[in-house]
Every structure is written in C-alpha cells, then in structure tokens.
Amino acid sequence: MxxxxxxxxxxxxxxxxxxxxxxxxxxxxxxxxxxxxxxxxxxxxxxxxxxxxxxxxxxxxxxxxxxxxxxxxxxxxxxxxxxxxxxxxxxxxxxxxxxxxxxxxxxxxxxxxxxxxxxxxxxxxxxxxxxxxxxxxxxxxxxxxxxxxxxxxxxxxxxxxxxxxxxxxxxxxxxYGPNEYHKAHMRSAVFNVTGTAMKGEAARLFASDRPDYVDGGQMRDFxxxxxxxxxxxxxxxxxxxxxxxxxxxxQARSWDDLAKAVFAALGQPPAIEYVPMPETLRGKYQYWTExxxxxxxxxxxxxxxTSLEEGVARYVRDFLAKGNRYR
Structure with a gap:
C-alpha cells in the first residue's frame, strides 16, 4: 500500500x-x-x-x-x-x-x-x-x-x-500538463497562453525589468x-x-519559446504582447532556471x-484544444 x-x-x-x-x-x-x-x-x-x-x-x-x-x-x-x-x-x-x-x-x-x-x-x-x-x-x-x-x-x-x-x-x-485547472493564478503559462490564443488574442508575457534580458527572454526549465x-x-x-x-x-527555454510552441500547436502565427512586471514580483522573480x-x-x-515543443503540443492538442482540462 x-x-x-x-x-x-x-x-x-x-x-x-x-x-x-x-x-x-x-x-x-x-x-x-x-x-x-x-x-x-x-x-x-x-x-x-x-x-x-x-x-x-x-x-x-x-x-x-x-x-x-x-x-x-x-x-x-x-x-x-x-x-x-x-x-x-x-x-x-x-x-x-x-x-x-x-x-x-x-x-x-x-x-x-x-x-x-x-x-x-x-x-x-x-x-x-x-x-x-x-x-x-x-x-x-x-x-x-x-x-x-x-x-x-x-x-x-x-x-x-x-x-x-x-x-x-x-x-x-x-x-506543465493536464489537471491544473483548479490552480487559479498558479496555472502554467501553457494553459494561460492557450486560452488567450484560442480567443484570437495575443499572449501576454512579463516584460523584463533587467537590462541583461530582453522582453520574453527570461529562461525557465519547463x-x-x-x-x-x-x-x-x-x-x-x-x-x-x-x-x-x-x-x-x-534545458532552459525562454517564455517566448513556450508561447510560440503553443501557437504552433494551434496552427496559428505567434502573437505576443509584453506587460510590466507586477510590483509584487519585482525582486522575487527567477529570470533563469535550469x-x-x-x-x-x-x-x-x-x-x-520530452522536448518543450512536443510536450506543449501534446498538452494543447490532446487536452486544452478539445476543452478537456483533466486526465
């Protein structure tokens, strides 16, 4: 047991x-x-x-x-x-x-x-x-x-x-992956970007507030x-x-990479906007993990x-795009 x-x-x-x-x-x-x-x-x-x-x-x-x-x-x-x-x-x-x-x-x-x-x-x-x-x-x-x-x-x-x-x-x-619907603001970016993209809207990512990172260039191990x-x-x-x-x-990948993988899984051209980093996250945000x-x-x-592109495609196509958020 x-x-x-x-x-x-x-x-x-x-x-x-x-x-x-x-x-x-x-x-x-x-x-x-x-x-x-x-x-x-x-x-x-x-x-x-x-x-x-x-x-x-x-x-x-x-x-x-x-x-x-x-x-x-x-x-x-x-x-x-x-x-x-x-x-x-x-x-x-x-x-x-x-x-x-x-x-x-x-x-x-x-x-x-x-x-x-x-x-x-x-x-x-x-x-x-x-x-x-x-x-x-x-x-x-x-x-x-x-x-x-x-x-x-x-x-x-x-x-x-x-x-x-x-x-x-x-x-x-x-x-990231299925069964995260209940997590509210802690849902993965794959979930959030898919939702906005399926409504015909641009993905919204945090702008960088550090000179050594371009907007969307922050790196994470997804x-x-x-x-x-x-x-x-x-x-x-x-x-x-x-x-x-x-x-x-x-392997560290950028938030831009993740958003583009979502649009590719949906068969759409990428559309990305950058929004200011919230004050509550400034100084507490990891810019690179691997x-x-x-x-x-x-x-x-x-x-x-699983590669980022393959994993995102499986999650988007097999779950989110079908309206199935649960495994």
Missing part, C-alpha cells in the same frame, strides 16, 4: 494516473478537495481509501505497513503571505511524515522545489550537504518553507540521526508532467541513493525527457 498526499492536485493526480497505468490501485490518498473542483482530477482514478488532511496523523497511528509515502501536499502558492499557515503545511506536515517514515522504516518521496535556488546565482546543483544548502537564498515564503525542510533533512543525515531507509527530496522545476511522473515511479520502485534530486528537463540533472543520471535514470 502507498500513501499519496496532495493526490487531487496537479502533480499528485497525474502521478496517481501513472500508478494506475502501472497496475497499482492499492493507494491511500490524502488531500483537501475544497471548492475549486479538484475532485474532477480524481474522476478516472482508482484508489483504496481517502483520508482528509486533518485526520492523517491519527490514521497513520494505526495504518498498515506502507510500501512508500509520496508527499506532494503543500501550499504551493509562490505569492503566499501567511507565514504561519505555510509553515504548518509545508514544514510541519513534512516533518510529521519524515518522523513517521523513520519510525516505521518506510521509503519517503517528498516535494521540494526549484524555488529553493532563489535567483540562481548559486547555480542549480542538487547537492544536499548542509554547507551547500546554506548558500541558497529563496526569493519567497514558499521557496523558503521548502528550503528549510531540505536543510533540516540534511542536518539529520550529517549528524547521523535516524532517517527513512530511502528518502528523496524532489526539486520540481516548471512543470518540464512535462509525464516526465516527472516517470522519474517519481522510478525512484519509488528503485534503489537510487537517498538525497535531493532535481526533476526538470535539464536543472542540473547529473545526479539523477548518475543514480541510473537514463530515460530522455
């Missing part, structure tokens, strides 16, 4: 689909369904039981032996401002599951984030020593909450404290959610060394990742 938190969310529901495709249905899922329609992400899925977030700790106290825990539940809003709520969800909840997996000898996969790298001046190497992690400076509350849990884990390892038998902190980069799910299943089933791992494509995938490759993962 596998425990999957955040199961109705974007990556969580896609990973549940990947588990089902692999013939795995003995899954206990945990999430807060709320009123955003997240339940639709679960309509086609098979699972054993559903546990509300507030009841999970009590459920774990009498739970059967678990094959693994995949912890994706979090407040992932990069503009979140309630520090107490974010700390409770992103640090406290993760620590509770870390301690449970340590006590019971259960493998743990947990979601970290590329937001932990801050502006990228320190690079994007997924080293997990306390010394290296101390050099990173996240730009927002969300990134900081993920970062301090990574640092707590690194200290436990360095000081020889007990840990789960296998553990993986997954640093997700810019993931990665298709199917690739993420394949890596996660490989980690869950395999024997890779424990540690932090980058989960990205390994996952260093060396560590994952050395651990034995050798599958290729």
């Amino acid at each position: 596998i425990l999957l938190t955040g199961a109705a969310g974007f990556i969580g529901s896609n990973f549940l689909a990947r588990l089902n495709e692999a013939g795995i249905t003995d899954v206990v899922i945990c999430d807060a369904l709320g009123t955003e329609g997240k339940w639709r992400n679960l309509r086609q899925r098979e699972f054993h039981d559903f546990v509300p977030i507030e009841k999970l700790e009590a459920w774990l106290a009498t739970a059967p032996a678990l094959e693994g825990v995949v912890h994706l539940g979090a407040n992932s809003d990069t503009t979140a401002a309630d520090g107490d709520e974010v700390m409770d969800r992103n640090f406290g909840f993760s620590l509770m599951l870390w301690n449970h997996c340590t006590r019971t000898g259960t493998p743990l996969l947990y979601a970290s984030s590329a937001a932990t790298y801050g502006n990228g001046d320190g690079g994007f190497s997924d080293q997990d020593t306390p010394g290296h992690l101390a050099t990173l400076e996240p730009l927002n509350l969300y990134g900081w909450s993920k970062h301090i849990f990574d640092r707590r884990v690194a200290r436990d390892v360095e000081q020889g404290r007990p840990t789960p038998p296998r553990w993986y902190g997954m640093k997700f980069f810019n993931v 990665v298709f959610v199917d690739d993420i799910c394949d890596i996660m299943l490989w980690l869950l089933r395999g024997s890779a060394p424990s540690g932090l791992y980058n989960l990205g494509s390994g 996952a260093d995938m060396t560590k994952l490759r050395r651990a034995g993962y050798n599958a290729s990742t």
Whole structure:
C-alpha cells in the first residue's frame, strides 16, 4: 500500500494516473478537495481509501505497513503571505511524515522545489550537504518553507540521526500538463497562453525589468508532467541513493519559446504582447532556471525527457484544444 498526499492536485493526480497505468490501485490518498473542483482530477482514478488532511496523523497511528509515502501536499502558492499557515503545511506536515517514515522504516518521496535556488546565482546543483544548502537564498515564503525542510533533512543525515531507509527530496522545476485547472493564478503559462490564443488574442508575457534580458527572454526549465511522473515511479520502485534530486528537463527555454510552441500547436502565427512586471514580483522573480540533472543520471535514470515543443503540443492538442482540462 502507498500513501499519496496532495493526490487531487496537479502533480499528485497525474502521478496517481501513472500508478494506475502501472497496475497499482492499492493507494491511500490524502488531500483537501475544497471548492475549486479538484475532485474532477480524481474522476478516472482508482484508489483504496481517502483520508482528509486533518485526520492523517491519527490514521497513520494505526495504518498498515506502507510500501512508500509520496508527499506532494503543500501550499504551493509562490505569492503566499501567511507565514504561519505555510509553515504548518509545508514544514510541519513534512516533518510529521519524515518522523513517521523513520519510525516505521518506510521509503519517503517528498516535494521540494526549484524555488529553493532563489535567483540562481548559486547555480542549480542538487547537492544536499548542509554547507551547500546554506548558500541558497529563496526569493519567497514558499521557496523558503521548502528550503528549510531540505536543510533540516540534511542536518539529520550529517549528524547521523535516524532517517527513512530511502528518502528523496524532489526539486520540481516548471512543470506543465493536464489537471491544473483548479490552480487559479498558479496555472502554467501553457494553459494561460492557450486560452488567450484560442480567443484570437495575443499572449501576454512579463516584460523584463533587467537590462541583461530582453522582453520574453527570461529562461525557465519547463518540464512535462509525464516526465516527472516517470522519474517519481522510478525512484519509488528503485534503489537510487537517498538525497535531493532535481526533476526538470535539464534545458532552459525562454517564455517566448513556450508561447510560440503553443501557437504552433494551434496552427496559428505567434502573437505576443509584453506587460510590466507586477510590483509584487519585482525582486522575487527567477529570470533563469535550469536543472542540473547529473545526479539523477548518475543514480541510473537514463530515460530522455520530452522536448518543450512536443510536450506543449501534446498538452494543447490532446487536452486544452478539445476543452478537456483533466486526465
């Protein structure tokens, strides 16, 4: 049996689909369904039981032996401002599951984030020593909450404290794909650009407020959610060394590239407008991210990742252009 938190969310529901495709249905899922329609992400899925977030700790106290825990539940809003709520969800909840997996000898996969790298001046190497992690400076509350849990884990390892038998902190980069409809302002640019393009409008991208980047030339590591799910299943089933791992494509691409890929998938000529960077993002915006995938490759993962053009085309043509936002 596998425990999957955040199961109705974007990556969580896609990973549940990947588990089902692999013939795995003995899954206990945990999430807060709320009123955003997240339940639709679960309509086609098979699972054993559903546990509300507030009841999970009590459920774990009498739970059967678990094959693994995949912890994706979090407040992932990069503009979140309630520090107490974010700390409770992103640090406290993760620590509770870390301690449970340590006590019971259960493998743990947990979601970290590329937001932990801050502006990228320190690079994007997924080293997990306390010394290296101390050099990173996240730009927002969300990134900081993920970062301090990574640092707590690194200290436990360095000081020889007990840990789960296998553990993986997954640093997700810019993931896109189906089942993100409920995410409001956190939806991917692929979703947003497709919506405006299908209405005959120009894509609206942030103008650059730095002289070393042209408008639309800001770079991100965009990665298709199917690739993420394949890596996660490989980690869950395999024997890779424990540690932090980058989960990205390994190649930075511009926002212009992404928008043009959407228009190409729709068979339309590109039309792009640039709007000023919001004040709330100035000084907190990552201008360049690119996952260093060396560590994952050395651990034995050798599958290729989907190109931006192919991944966008699959998402747009197979889902968004058909009015189907859910897998």
